[in-house]
Amino acid sequence: MLHAVRTAYYDSPDEIPEIPANEALRVPMGPRALPQDLRERMRSARELLGKAERELLPTGLPVFDRLLDGGLPRGELVEVVGGRSSGRFSLVLEVLAAATRSGEAAALIDLGDHLDPARAEAAGADLARLLWVRPRTVEQALAATEMLLGAGFSLAVVDLGLPPVRGGRGIEAGWLRLARAAAARSAALLVSAPYRASGTAAAAVVELDRGNARWLRSGASPVLLAGLGGRLALEKRRGGAAGRSAEIAWRSAECLAPPAPEAQPARFFERPRLAASA
């Protein structure tokens, strides 16, 4: 049967790889295949696989992605902490834009009611794939996020807004429940807070420090806000090394180059052409 499938797939019989029928039997399987020292520490080779293949959601911000070893880890809670003008909300918009652009449905739980849809669209977000939820308190935000993760959203962003946050940090058990819900669904969960809120539930914590605002002046024309600088520092990384940091720059809409034209669709799969005789 396998041979029949291969015959239909390849152009000529010469291309069909010869696989001995009993090869699979010779591949070592199960814990007995592990070296003795690993066998004592692990129950199965699958554990190794799980750690190696951590799924990531690239955010499109190279600095942030490098800090988190490739992007937002799916199935974990990542918290970004920063004060006013630290670039925290810009980061939230970029993450939402990256997820929705790739065709995934994302939810923004916006406690402070701060989203400007026009700005989100300018950042590249596909608004049709974005669900905007505006709770009144942290408790409502936690409940709504749990519902959304249960519904299968692949990215949920909880933005607690600016202090004073209604409901403070929320209860830690609530954040732990969210982290578990994200893990169960392999969803990326980003919490953006003015101060540490999610406690031990966060697998990674990135702190954003405010840098200097950049202003443009040209002759007699009025001063123009060109952007904000900032610094990202990885404060906590479960199972990894914390302490790394990097500079980041945000540019205002007026000083940003117009978006590049939409790239041609990538073609990942080509239907194999069958030989005329087939």
Add this chain to the structure above:
Amino acid sequence: MSRKAETSGTRLACLTVPLFPLAARLRSEPELIREALAILEGNGQAARVIAATRAARAAGVRPGQSLPQARALCPKLAVRPRDAISERAAEEALIEVADAFSPRVESAGDGTVFLDLEGLPQTASLRGAATTATTEPDGLERALGRDLAAAADAAGLPARVGIASSKLAARVAAGLPGSPVIVPAGEEAAFLAPLPLARLAPEVDLSATLERWGVRSIGDFARLPPAEVASRLGRSGSELHTVARGLDPRPLVPREPPPCFEEGMSLEWPLATIEPFLFIGRAALERLTRRLEGAGLACLRLELDLTLEPEGNLRRSIELPAPSRDVKTLLSLIRLDLEANPPGAPVIGFVFRSHPDRPREAQLSLLGPAALSPDRLAATLARLFALLGPERVGSPRPIDGHRPERAGLVAFAPPPPPLVTERAAARQGRGLLGVRALRPPLPLEVITEGPTPNGSPSTASNPATDRPIEVRPMVASGGEDAARRLEIRGGVRVAAGPWALEEGWWTDDPADREYWDVELFGGSVYRLFRDRTTGDWFADGIYD
């Protein structure tokens, strides 16, 4: 053309539920099925048993007995009054069972429906009844009859089936033991002939007349000359005679499908708290969603009719964001609605009326990003609506105009994820500086470089004098509210502006503003504006 020739091509099935008031009640309260239960019609002394379960019948309870008589025979007899709401729902459920088999269905009331079987036996042969068909001449119809009875049974109604070429013959056949009973085409008169006249259900005086004539069976009556019967017994006698000859005087009248689905029941005792009501309501909602599922529909709007004690009715309508069949969601919406607006009196009956719509469908992908399950999304949106209100959940949209605090919201219905071959290559983010909108704009006290001329609000901007140099919060007007408010305070390090915004001067809500971007000495950057009509200052955004 003879009447017989007219009807010979038609095949009809009759689906009837014996002891229908009892069956309808047991469908609502299935836990009573093994109890000795009697259904009573009438009030007080006039109440009479109209149906009883097998346990009660075994004890001697019969239709027509009064309650004391029945209780004397069976002391543990449970009693329920006839419930019009349950019967209506059961009737609808029976019709929907028939609808699943044939597009032409007529309801005769009291748990009886007729179906036009045109073309259906051939369909049955495709489902594997062909083996039976080769051994029995009516095998296909018999298989269809068994399918019908099984479908009705799945809907909680023990139905019997009769198949014939006329409605009456089918009805009589359904009433005979050994369901399904098949009357071969053209043999209706022969089938009816030996049966007693009572099977035709003639009126009492007509029956007495025929009795005096010595007419005992349907066959005796059919043999009388039609003209003589018409001249002696009038129109009703003539119609009955036609029926006795196996002809159907009334053709099948198909019904229109209902615009909504109903389930409910009258309660034995008034309910004053929400938990018992939801306990009973859950079973009704489960029946309702099963019916919706059978029709391939889902609930878009749920109406709740409550009968209150001692009198009065209450109607509630619950809109769902998307068609849903999730009982848990519907129950939580009902709970929230009743908690927000309690009925104010005990509830003695209820009806759930579902206005249906086609559920959303999605093709799930193995290779691309996972699409949200429409059913689960609808249920989640409904729960979010209940938690936060519909105005706080949706997909954001920019609104035409320049006022940054304005935002539109539309129903969230994400398009399906792109196919793997259509996905754009991952693109680097633009690094756009975001702005947190402040809704509503935060009033501020702003000290500018120079006083406005004459101390009055200026209408023409003057950058030299309007440039902000210090920002303070407005003096708090409300104590608790002010404590929860965002505070902006400090000297201005850089101020860029002004940029004018004038919009909607022709409307009741015009905007005439002068915008400034300011960086305070603390390092935060804000977007401020001065309302040029009043001279008041506000912050409407934080660069963040």
